[in-house]
Amino acid sequence: MSAAPQTHTDTSHLLERRLRAETEGEVMFDLASRGRYATDASIYQAFPIGVLVPKSERDVTAAIDIARDMKLPILARGGGTSQCGQTTSGTALVIDNSKYLRDILELDTSRRRVTVQPGMVLDHLNAALKKHGLWYPVDVSTSAQATLGGMAGNNSCGSRSIAYGNMVHNVHGLSAWLSDGSAVDFGPLPNLSGKARDIALFVEALARSHAGEIAANFPKVMRRVAGYNLDIFDCQSERPYTTDNSVNLAHLLVGSEGTLAYTRSLTLNLSDLPRAKVLGVVNFPTFRAAMEAAQHIVKLGPTAVELVDRTMIELALANPAFRPTMQTALIGQPAAILLVEFSGESGAPLLPKLRRLVELMGDLGLPGSVVEMPDEARQKNLWEVRKAGLNIMMSLKGDGKPVSFIEDCAVPLEHLADYTDALTEVFARHGTRGTWYAHASVGTLHVRPILDMRRAGAEGGAVKMRAIAEEAAALVRKYKGAYSGEHGDGLCRGEWIEWQFGPKLNDAFRAIKQQLDPLNLFNPGKIIDPPKMDDGALFRFPPPGSPRPYQRLPLKTNLDWSDWNVQNDPVTEATTAPGTGGDVTGGFAMAVEMCNNNGHCRKFDAGTMCPSYRVTRDEQHVTRGRANTLRLALSGQLGPDAFTSEAIAESLDLCVSCKGCKRDCPTGVDMAKMKLEFQSHYKARHGFTLKDRLIAHLPDYAGTMSRLPWLANLRDRLPGAAWASEKLLGLSARRSLPRWRSDTFWQGRDQALYADAAKTLAAPKAAVLFVDTFNGYFEAENGHAAARVLHHAGYAVHVVEKGAGQSGGQHCCGRTYLSAGMIDQAREKVSALIDALLPFATAGIAIVGLEPSCLLTLRDEALSLGLGEKAKTVAAKALLLEEFLSAEAKAGRFAPKLKSVEQPILLHGHCHQKAFGAVPPILDVLKLIPGAKPELIDSSCCGMAGSFGFEAKHYDVSMQMAELSLLPAIRKAPEAILVADGTSCRHQIADGTRGDWSRHAIHVARLLESLLD
C-alpha cells in the first residue's frame, strides 16, 4: 500500500513557522506542494520537508541560517529538469529560485560578460542579449526552462558544445553562500581573497597530492561532468577550462549539484551571436558508417554534428506535419543522418566548409550523400523535426518508457562506432532497444532503453537498469570514456563516481565537501555518499516489494481514457489494443503518468502552453505541477479522497482548458480533458453552485432570454446589479456580460440562403452549418455571414436545428455542461447534435462550425463520451469554417471574388484552433483577400476562456493573460482589422480595450462577407 509520505513533524512545524516569521518568501508545507517538488525529470521521487520560494536574497540567507540552526538540509532548485534526481530529497527544504531570483544584475557588452541571478532561464537571458549581438552559447535542449543556476549545478552542455564547451568553459565567476552563511566570490585565482583564497589553497593542495590519480582517472573527454572538478589546477578535459589555461575557482562549483554552496549570482562569458549558419545533411547507408564518419567530420570545424537515426527518421516521415521537411533532407532511405552545422559572421565563408564536407564524404566512399542547406529557414525546420522526433519517442503509451540512465555516456570519437554497436547488443540481450540521437560531435549519443520501472523481478525496470548500466559502464571504461557526460550524477549516477575515479579521488571529493560544507547542509546524498541507483524506495513508481509500492486507486471515470490503457513491446514499440493495459482507472491514471517532468510547460516563447504558468510562475499552476498533483492523488499519496479534494481543485483552478498542453506537451498531456474528468467527480461530491448551473444551462434558457432582452440585460444597466451578481454568483462586476438580443440567428435569417436536407444531400457542393449557442444568440451576424459566403461560392447550405423547419433553435455541443462537470447532460446534448448531423456526415458532407470551442468539441471531447461510431463519423467531417474554405480553395472549389483591403489584418488564434492546427487555414483564407498581409499575433490564451474570465476570482489573472502579448500587440496596431474567431476572445479584446480606444475583433466570416464583390 502506498502511504502518504512523511507528514508534518514537530521539526517541520517549527521550520515552517520560522520561515514564515523570518522570510517574506512563499512558504509551502502542505502535502500537495511538497509533492510537486518531489520529482524532477528523473525516475526518482522524494517528498521534501517543505518548500520556500524566496522573494529576495535576504530570504535565502535567512533560510540558510534557519536550516543551519535546525541542522536541516537545503536543496537549491531551478527549473527542476535534471534527469538524474539531483533535485529530489526526502529530508531537505527545497528553495526554488526560478520565480523571483531571475534578473540580469550587470551586463558589460564591451567585455562580453553578464552577471545574472541563479533563477534566470537561459532563453530569457539570450532574448535580452540578442539586441547586443551576443548570446550565452551553452544551448541545452531545455533552454526554455533551464535556469543558469541549475545549468551551473549540473555543468550542462548543449548541441554546440564542440564549438563552445560546457558550462565550466563559460562561467567566469560565481558568488555563493557557504553553509556558515558567509558570501564568497569564486573566480580567477589571482583575484581571490579571504575565504575564497583559503578554499583555493586547500583544493590546490588536494589536487597536487592527487596529481597521479587525477591524470590517470579523470576521463580526457570534454563531456565529463561527474564528481567535482578537482582538475582545475591541471585540466584533464580535451578542452581547457579557460582560454589562457589559468585557474578559476568558480569552476570547482560548476557541476557540484548544489552540494558545496548556494549560488547567489553567476558571471558568464558571452559569445558573438553567429550571424550565419549553413547545414550539410549527410546520409549514411548504415548506422555504423555514421558513427565512423563523426571523427573525421569534426576536423572540419563544425559548430554541431547531430545524429538522427532510422527510427527517428521514420517517426518524422510518419507525421504529416514533418514529412515534407524530413524528405528534403534525405537521399534514398538512409540508416542514419548527421546534421553538420557550420556558423560564422557571414554566409559566404561558410560555403567552402560545406563543399569540404561534400569532398570528405566522397573521400570516405560516400559520394553524393550530402544534402546542402545554406538556407536558414530550411535548417530551422529540420532542427525542429529532430526535436520533435524525441518528443514522439517520449510519447510512447504504456508502462514501459524510455528511461534515462546511461543516455549521456561520452566516448572518444574514434570508438563511437564500436561503442554504439556493443551497447546495441547489450540492449538486445536484455530484451529492449534504444533509439539513438543527438551529439555525435562530442561522442555523447543519447539513448534510452524502454523499461518498466513499475515491475519487480527479472523483467522489472530496476533489475534491467542495473544490468544494462553495469555492461554500459564496462564499455565506457574499455573505450576510456566518461560515464556521466551531460546530465550529471544525482541519484542515478552517484554510485558510479567512485567506480569512475577510484577510492582515492572519491575521498578527495569527500574532503572538498567537508571543507566547504562541513555541516552537510547542501543537497546531501548527491556526489558524496549517494544511494544505489536502483533503490526502488527512491523511485517515482516503486515496484512491488518496495516499502511503498506504487498503486493506482480504482476509479470509475466519466470519460473514455482507454487509448492510454495499453502496454507496449520494448523492442517494436507496438502497443496493445485500447483498454488492455490493466489500469484500474481505465487509462486515466496512465494518461496522467505520461508527464515525465521534463518541464517543457514552463516555457514562455511562442505556443499556447501554459498561460496560467506564464502569469503566476507557480509550480502549482503549470501543466507539470497539475499532472504531478493528479498522479499523487490517484495513487493515494495525498491521503484519502484526495482526487476530489481542494488540493486538486486549487491546482486546476487556473487551468483555462486551452488545450495548449494537448498540442505542445511532448508527451501529449491533455490537462483540459483531465480537468473535465476531475470536475465531474468534484462536483458529484461537493455539489453544483448557482453559477455552475447558470453557465451550464445557458443553451437551455437562451431562447427564453432572447425573447426578453431588456430584462436579461438589466445586469449591465441597473446600478448595483453587476455588484449584486458578483456577490451572488461570483461573476465579476468589472466585466460586461454578452448582450441578449431578440434578433437571434434563429429568428430573422434569410431563408433564400439555405437548402433543405434533401437538396443538401443531393447538391454537388454542400455544407452543413453548425450554429452554436453563442453565435446563434449573441452574434447572429457571424452565422449570417458564413451562410452568405458559402452561398455566394455556390454551396448548398443547410442548418441543423431542433424541430427542423420550425425554427426550433440551436443544437448544442454540450461544452457548457462539460466545463461545469455535468458530463451526463453534455453527453445527451452532443448525442442529439451528432444524431442530427449524422446523415450529412455519412454522405460525406462537411459539418462547418464557427465557434472553435464548440465545433472542436465534436472532434475531441465527443469522442470520449462513449458515443461509439456515430461520433467518429461526425468528427471526421467536422471542420471550422476556415478549415473548410482553405481545403476547398486548395481543391479549386472555393475562389470568391473579394474586394481588396488596404489595412493591416491582425489575427488572434483561439487556443483550441491552435491545439488542432487550425490557425494556418485562417491565414490561408485571409490571404485569398487581394492585398491582405495577415499577421498572426504571437499570443497564448486571451485569458477569457469561456466563463473563466467572467468569474470575479479569476478576473485579474484573466487580464494578466491578455496583457502578456495579445493586448500589447493590438495597441501597437491601431489601424488593423482584428480577426478572432473565438467568442470569448472577441469579448476579452473588447473588454481589454474599453475606453478611448475601444477595439472590436470580428469573425473571419464577417470579414469575408464584407468583401464579397
Ligand SMILES: Cc1cc2nc3c(=O)[nH]c(=O)nc-3n(C[C@H](O)[C@H](O)[C@H](O)COP(=O)(O)OP(=O)(O)OC[C@H]3O[C@@H](n4cnc5c(N)ncnc54)[C@H](O)[C@@H]3O)c2cc1C
Ligand atoms: C528533455 C530534456 C533534455 C535535456 N537536454 C539537456 C541538454 O541538452 N544538455 C544538458 O546539459 N542537460 C540537458 N538536460 C538536463 C537539464 O535540463 C539540465 O541539466 C539543466 O541545465 C538543469 O537546469 P534546471 O534549472 O532545471 O536545474 P535543476 O534541475 O533545478 O537543478 C540542477 C542542479 O543545480 C542545483 N542548483 C540549482 N540552483 C542552484 C543554486 N542557486 N545554487 C546551487 N545549486 C543550484 C540543483 O540543486 C541541482 O543539483 C535535459 C533534460 C531534459 C528533461
Ligand code: SF4
Ligand atoms: S506536462 Fe508535458 S511538458 Fe509539462 S513536464 Fe509534463 S511531460 Fe513535460
Ligand code: SF4
Ligand atoms: S489546458 Fe492550458 S492552462 Fe490548462 S494546463 Fe494545459 S496549457 Fe495550461
